[in-house]
Amino acid sequence: MSGFTDRAEAALADPILKIAVERTAGTAEAKRGIAIDAFPDFEAARSRAAAIKDHVIAHLGAYLEQFEANAIAAGAKVHWARTADEACAIVIAICKAEGAKSVARSKSMLGEEIGLPHALAEAGIGRVETDLAEHIIQLADERPSHIIWPAMHKTRDQVSALFKAKHRSPHQEETIAAMAESARRELRTQMLNADVGMSGANFLIADSGAVCTVTNEGNAELSLVPPRVHIVTAGIEKIVPSMPHAIHMLRMLARSATGAALTQYTTFYTGPKRAGDRDGPDAMHIVLVDNGRTKMREEGLAEMLRCIRCGACMNHCVVFRQIGGHAYGGTYPGPMGAVLTPVLDGLAPNRDLIHACTLNGKCQEVCPVRIPLPTLLKGWRDKSWREGLEPTSMRAGLGLWAWIATRPSLYRPVTTIAMRVMRLLGKKGWIASLPLAGGWTRHRDMPRPAAQTFMTQYKKARRP
Amino acid sequence: MTRTVALFVTCLVDLIRPRIGFAAIRALEAAGCDVVVPERQTCCGQPALNSGDRDHAAALAKQTIVALEPYEAIIVPSGSCAGTIRCHYPEIFEHDAHWLSRAQAVAGKTWEVMAYLDQVCGWKPKGVTLDAKATYHDSCSGLRELGIKAQPRRLLKAIDGLTFAPLAGEETCCGFGGAFCVKYPAISNAIVGEKADAIDATGADLLLAGDLGCLMNMAGKLHRRGSKVRAYHAIELIAGMGDGPAIGEEA
Ligand code: SF4
Numbered sequence: 001m002s003g004f005t006d007r008a009e010a011a012l013a014d015p016i017l018k019i020a021v022e023r024t025a026g027t028a029e030a031k032r033g034i035a036i037d038a039f040p041d042f043e044a045a046r047s048r049a050a051a052i053k054d055h056v057i058a059h060l061g062a063y064l065e066q067f068e069a070n071a072i073a074a075g076a077k078v079h080w081a082r083t084a085d086e087a088c089a090i091v092i093a094i095c096k097a098e099g100a101k102s103v104a105r106s107k108s109m110l111g112e113e114i115g116l117p118h119a120l121a122e123a124g125i126g127r128v129e130t131d132l133a134e135h136i137i138q139l140a141d142e143r144p145s146h147i148i149w150p151a152m153h154k155t156r157d158q159v160s161a162l163f164k165a166k167h168r169s170p171h172q173e174e175t176i177a178a179m180a181e182s183a184r185r186e187l188r189t190q191m192l193n194a195d196v197g198m199s200g201a202n203f204l205i206a207d208s209g210a211v212c213t214v215t216n217e218g219n220a221e222l223s224l225v226p227p228r229v230h231i232v233t234a235g236i237e238k239i240v241p242s243m244p245h246a247i248h249m250l251r252m253l254a255r256s257a258t259g260a261a262l263t264q265y266t267t268f269y270t271g272p273k274r275a276g277d278r279d280g281p282d283a284m285h286i287v288l289v290d291n292g293r294t295k296m297r298e299e300g301l302a303e304m305l306r307c308i309r310c311g312a313c314m315n316h317c318v319v320f321r322q323i324g325g326h327a328y329g330g331t332y333p334g335p336m337g338a339v340l341t342p343v344l345d346g347l348a349p350n351r352d353l354i355h356a357c358t359l360n361g362k363c364q365e366v367c368p369v370r371i372p373l374p375t376l377l378k379g380w381r382d383k384s385w386r387e388g389l390e391p392t393s394m395r396a397g398l399g400l401w402a403w404i405a406t407r408p409s410l411y412r413p414v415t416t417i418a419m420r421v422m423r424l425l426g427k428k429g430w431i432a433s434l435p436l437a438g439g440w441t442r443h444r445d446m447p448r449p450a451a452q453t454f455m456t457q458y459k460k461a462r463r464p
Numbered sequence: 465m466t467r468t469v470a471l472f473v474t475c476l477v478d479l480i481r482p483r484i485g486f487a488a489i490r491a492l493e494a495a496g497c498d499v500v501v502p503e504r505q506t507c508c509g510q511p512a513l514n515s516g517d518r519d520h521a522a523a524l525a526k527q528t529i530v531a532l533e534p535y536e537a538i539i540v541p542s543g544s545c546a547g548t549i550r551c552h553y554p555e556i557f558e559h560d561a562h563w564l565s566r567a568q569a570v571a572g573k574t575w576e577v578m579a580y581l582d583q584v585c586g587w588k589p590k591g592v593t594l595d596a597k598a599t600y601h602d603s604c605s606g607l608r609e610l611g612i613k614a615q616p617r618r619l620l621k622a623i624d625g626l627t628f629a630p631l632a633g634e635e636t637c638c639g640f641g642g643a644f645c646v647k648y649p650a651i652s653n654a655i656v657g658e659k660a661d662a663i664d665a666t667g668a669d670l671l672l673a674g675d676l677g678c679l680m681n682m683a684g685k686l687h688r689r690g691s692k693v694r695a696y697h698a699i700e701l702i703a704g705m706g707d708g709p710a711i712g713e714e715a
Contacts, residue, residue, distance in 0.1 A: 005648070005650075008648070008650065008651055009650050012650050012651065012654050318636060318637045318639060318655050319651055319655075322651055322654040322655060323651060355643075355644070355647055355648075356644070356647075356648050356651065357641070357644065358604070358637050358639060358640065358641025358642075358644045358652075358655075359514060359604075359605075359641060359642075359644075360604035360605075360608070360637035360641070361604055361605070361607075361608035361609065362604070362608075362635075362636075362637065364608075365608060378513075378514065378516070380516075381514070381515060381516030382516040382518055383516070384516055385515065385516030385517050385518070386516075386518075390515070390516065394515065395517075398511065398512055398515055398517050398520060399517075399520065401511070402509075402512055402517070402520035402523060402524060405475075405506040405507045405509075405524060406506075406520075406523050406524060406527055408503065408504045408505070408506055408527075411506045415475075415478070415479055418479075419479050419480075428714065429709075429712040429713050429714045430684075430687055430712050437646055438646075438649075439645065439646035439647065439648075439649035439652075440645060440646055440649070440684070442649050442653075443649055443650075443652070443653035443656070443657075443685065443688065444653070444656065444681065444684035444685040444687070444688045445684045445687045445688045445712065446680065446684055447480060447481070447680055447683065447684065447711050447712040448712070448714070449479055449480045450479075450480065450481060450482050450483070452482070453478050453479055453482060454473050454477060454478040454479075454482035454485040454486075455473070455478055455501075457482050457486075458482075458485070458486075458501055
């Protein structure tokens with residue numbers, strides 16, 4: 001058994017996980033449905049969002065240069081990182097140059113992707129996660145299980161116990177308000193005292209050099225404005241040409257993620273504190289990270305670069321809903337994670353991710369930027385087959401079947417005999433245990449094949 | 465004017481439940497079609513295509529194209545096999561101009577049977593009665609690749625005595641997914657378990673759908689759990705064959 005299968009089976013055996021995932025994803029699904037129904041011509045809006053991203057991805061170099069020039073003009077410093085390691089090294093070097101001891105971090109999946117929490121720990125720099133769910137993850141020493149709700153796998157009771165064990169002055173009453181207050185007490189001073197504020201970017205605006213973040217807790221603002229230094233790490237695909245484009249994408253993002261019309265806080269950061277500003281960081285650094293993205297564009301995964309990390313695909317995925325995010329084993333779970341993880345962590349160790357999908361197409365149907373996720377997964381399956389990564393038994397089995405199926409005059413007698421044998425295994429219409437298809441009959445019965453194939457019966461009936 | 469149409473039986477219907485093929489012929493004939501069953505057909509190649517085995521998928525696609533291209537229309541009693549021919553054959557040959565044009569020609573005249581009866585023939589069953597309560601599951605490929613949703617419902621509504629109980633999550637995948645259900649049995653089981661719960665909760669006598677693979681998955685789960693719900697391909701009812709044995713029942 002592979003790591004994925006083990007993790008998936010452990011998840012399936014965890015009834016609390018199931019409740020937690022169902023609650024959050026189920027609510028998101030319902031709310032998104034209502035928001036989309038109320039949106040005038042969402043299908044046209046999806047097409048426009050996809051077109052904006054495709055345009056940018058096709059002209060990525062030019063837009064990135066425009067962004068860089070405008071960000072520098074606004075007073076920010078721009079850094080380029082080809083890999084995750086390079087990105088972390090740049091961030092750590094900035095922290096060291098600034099003599100930073102503590103970092104307040106606003107949730108960023110790119111940060112997770114490049115291993116920033118680990119890099120900060122290795123460099124001995126204190127990190128406080130300021131997004132409430134990320135705070136929970138940090139206290140529990142776990143990894144996010146969803147790109148929007150990193151702690152969706154935890155129930156309120158579990159969080160309450162965690163806060164009681166880890167907070168300095170935890171909540172007394174078992175209410176959500178009291179728990180939130182406990183987190184606020186814990187986090188607020190750490191945010192205000194941090195040397196560096198760190199964030200990702202939901203969008204990079206090329207024509208102004210602005211960085212956009214969205215949150216529902218206001219934690220980005222409180223993590224990024226008081227500290228001396230603001231460091232942004234962003235994937236290069238986050239770029240949009242201008243503010244109206246960003247606004248269109250924001251409308252798609254919030255609705256697709258939570259069903260809200262807009263997030264509570266949407267902030268555009270353009271450079272550090274200017275002369276006369278009352279607050280803001282003295283320095284702003286923007287690290288633009290490739291980490292496989294250019295390669296994706298060249299190797300048939302350009303459509304994946306449209307992704308705005310809304311999480312709709314996983315919320316609507318029948319597999320994700322059963323096993324949650326940790327089972328996937330990568331930074332990104334669900335359908336989009338199954339496409340991205342082989343890029344980031346290699347195909348061979350992640351073969352299960354590309355196969356553990358029924359290709360039902362729901363993810364593509366809800367994706368606000370029309371990413372053909374099932375097609376991209378099938379592209380990975382093609383590659384895996386071409387590169388000989390698929391098991392020999394699978395190759396031999398499919399090969400034999402195809403050899404017979406491409407010879408109709410042989411196929412008829414062979415399948416007739418095979419169905420006769422299969423019939424012998426069943427009684428009263430059903431087969432309860434089928435060799436070579438134990439995966440089927442372990443959990444369900446198999447209808448017994450008909451006594452004669454369609455082709456046999458049809459020929460007999462037509463014989464004059 | 466009678467149309468001559470070719471029936472692509474599909475491998476599952478051929479081997480497991482031929483009745484669905486005969487039901488398709490019966491309904492098409494009632495709608496005024498002449499139905500032929502081309503001899504050199506086997507499987508559309510979907511299992512190879514979905515496994516990444518492009519070469520074998522292309523070989524089977526070529527065989528199928530050659531068998532089917534002489535006919536005016538190609539009718540398939542399965543949304544996923546019709547979807548493979550209609551949507552994916554042209555993709556298989558995207559770099560082969562000769563086969564691409566042949567694939568496109570076949571794709572353009574391939575129809576799922578209920579969509580064809582409803583949209584092209586404008587036909588409805590006449591004089592069919594069945595006293596039963598049915599619930600309908602929308603199989604994913606038919607729904608999302610071919611837009612099959614209203615067509616089977618319109619046809620089924622013309623059956624006298626048949627009533628409907630809506631299925632909660634009728635558009636949610638049943639967890640079949642071809643090889644998926646044997647590669648990841650535990651996940652598939654969890655999905656089809658929830659589907660079976662939803663089906664049982666409708667209080668329907670019959671489960672209907674348009675794809676035998678999904679039906680075998682759901683019916684197999686229902687039977688293992690001792691449910692009384694009986695499963696049919698919708699075309700069986702539409703053709704007036706809803707009084708015969710359900711999936712897993714022997715005549
Ligand atoms: S793939 Fe689409 S649905 Fe999934 S997270 Fe990205 S944008 Fe959202």
